[in-house]
Amino acid sequence: MTHVAAVRTAVHHGGMQRRPMQYPQPGGLELDARDGWLRHARRVESPNCDDRPPGVQPTLFVVHGISLPPGEFGGPWIDALFTNQLPADAHPYFAGIAALRVSAHALIRRDGEVVQYVPFQRRAWHAGQSQWQGRERCNDYSIGIELEGTDASAYESVQYGTLARLIARLCRVYPSLSPDRLVGHSDVAPGRKSDPGIAFDWPLLRGLVRFELEVTPR
């Protein structure tokens, strides 16, 4: 049983088994607190970012789902979108989004690969018009993490495992963050955004994050 399957069982049936899980990043998710970059993730620097407002620390995780074109996985187009290089004529869907200036801090692909676009202490442009508990402009104070996927299809176990490990790592490096402040894009932009979607297993993610913070060594 994989680590994710063990937590899935624990979440839904009680009890926890501890098994190691292989992650695709050979060096793990080491994070350099000085520059806000993961040491071993694939790095694709996005120009679509700026400084957070003075004195504002990240206090919220926003989970997203994305695939380009929608429903197709594995192509180069998410990197292209976040670096303003998406060819508008490569797919009919792209014409409507190629001019967007957007980014996220990180993307977790279907195979668990982590791609980082923006250092975590800077402001990525992922949430758009948004608010959480009455506070607007979530980009100011959040970390945006994309999962490659669609609203209606299941995400991969390795994506949950990697996301949980990344969230736990960020909580340890940035004390302003808490696993209790973990939401989806649809929670901060209801009616406008639906990702990560109805297929997203929040109890599984929360169980995995608890596992990472409580059980695994630092």
Ligand SMILES: [Zn+2]
């Ligand atoms: Zn989103």
